[in-house]
Amino acid sequence: MHSTFDPHIDTDAMLEWRHAIHRQPELGFEEFQTSALVERCLRQWGYEVTTGLAGTGLVGSLRFGSGTRRLGLRAEMDALPIQEATGLPWASEVPGKMHGCGHDGHTTMLLGAAQALARLNHEGGHGMDGVLHLIFQPAEELGGAGGAQRMMKEGLFSRFPCDAVFAMHNMPGMEQGKILFREGACMASSDRAILVFEGCGGHGAMPHLTTDPTVVAASTVMALQTVVARNIDPLASAVITVGRLQSGQTYNVIPETAELELSIRALKPEVRNLLEERIRSVAQGQAASFGARCHVTYERGYPVLVNSPAETRLAMGVARSLFGDAQVIANADPLCASEDFAYMLQERPGCYLFIGNGDNGHTQGWASGPCNVHNPSFDFNDHNLETGARFWTALAHSFLSTPA
Structure with missing residues (x-):
């Protein structure tokens, strides 16, 4: 049964943001334009914005009521040193750099949710009570020297306390819009x-x-x-x-x-x-x-990424309520790829989940099958922008509507 809580998402604006970010990819700790775009949007919507964490990282904070619940949602902003080969109208305009992992989409999904949640706040919060911290992280792709550790060393969780943290990544080859979860060890x-x-x-x-x-x-x-x-x-x-x-x-x-x-x-x-x-x-x-x-x-380098059971089940329940059981995979296989969100999950309970990217109409040249990440022909699936933003909005509503 689908949830009745399903606020409006501005998909037209999200397409503009995603394609703008994609055209101007920036490598780790160089995400100046991307960070500036995010900051402009968050300030316009009424968020308190703190910049300069790990150089180009930032956190947008929004209070609902007077509650003590605190939620962190994270998206990464950096691109890869790859020459794009998609030929798309919004292809990279920077030689030798491209968003080949979908971080442009991840940032945009969280921005879309930020806009919707700010609108809910202006309407009285719809039962939400607590503090929302939106974490826009630089340099996920830089291995052990990545942005998560640096943000944490610079006081991320002491300055922006979180009772739980969540993040999401696209998964090529999985049906577009499917939401995948796994309790425990999820990434290597x-x-x-x-x-x-x-x-x-x-x-x-x-x-x-x-x-x-x-x-x-x-x-x-x-x-x-x-x-x-x-x-x-x-x-x-x-x-x-x-x-x-x-x-x-x-x-x-x-x-x-x-x-x-x-x-x-x-x-x-x-x-x-x-x-x-x-x-x-x-x-x-x-x-x-x-x-x-x-x-x-x-x-x-990065440690094993471990999803805590209670937070994974909460996020799974939100996805089922919003999209239906058929769109949720509850016990996805673990991946031997790695992620620096693992550091955040060592400090706070939470969940790292996946959204199916389909093949988005692209293939990887002579090889069969969908184009994977870190490939010159990869592109984030724009159909996921609304899906991801709706999920983040509903998760924030559920978490901040639950008594501490």
Whole structure:
């Protein structure tokens, strides 16, 4: 049964905002135009706006009544260093930069909700009682140096207390408008390792007089495949990807060093710890077996993103009430991608959910299937603007209408 609470959403304005943001993409900590657009809108609608968090981040706050409930809704604003290939009328006008992950859509959905919620506030709040904090975050795409951590270090939750926080991301390939939830571990941790193998270089015609680090690196690539296959519980999830193997400068010289760069993912902290332990052991053991040495630099990135049960069920109930059971997926599969909203969920209960992006009429060239994020042909599905804004508005109404 659908909810009767369904305020008006200004979809025409949302299209204008989304396409304007898309035309002028900005990378992490450079979102000056995007932040200025958001600030102008929020101030016009009566929000108290605090700028300068993590440089280009901002928070718009709105009080309903005199209640003590406090809700945080977050959207990210940054683009990617990709040359857009969509050919759309609103395609990026900045060479080498594009909104290839849909953050332009996420920002716009939250702006649309902000406008609708301000209208409700002017009408007396419709039973809402508490404080709403809209968090517009920079630099989600920058890995461990991203905007969420920096906003928090600069006092996000001490300056803008939240009893719960929520965020949403589009999901290509899932039917447009479907809303997906998962309690518990929802997205993976993301770590990076650099393995530097030191050997003894020499002439390519006399390999017996060298210790070839390229061979050590190649052997380590294969040995690392056994970590997930033989050290991790088959019912757990883990990924080790060797994204870079770099060695040598020319064909007839055996180099002094070779490097591997790894991406490591896990959905449980204990698996994350085991992966680091085994990667170090395998790499150094392989090096020793060839008479070489290995130096390991291991960098912890985003933690596992964990959705709290009560807040996930609340958000799921809002989605069901608003869109019907058929539009809600209650136990979606976890993803091995990662998100810095995980840091916020370590400090406050909440939920990170997904909205189906469909294929939006685009494909990824020769490959079949819908175009995924981080692809030059990706575009956020504009049909989701109203859906997302309606959901955020209804969630805020539900949360702030519930006694503390």
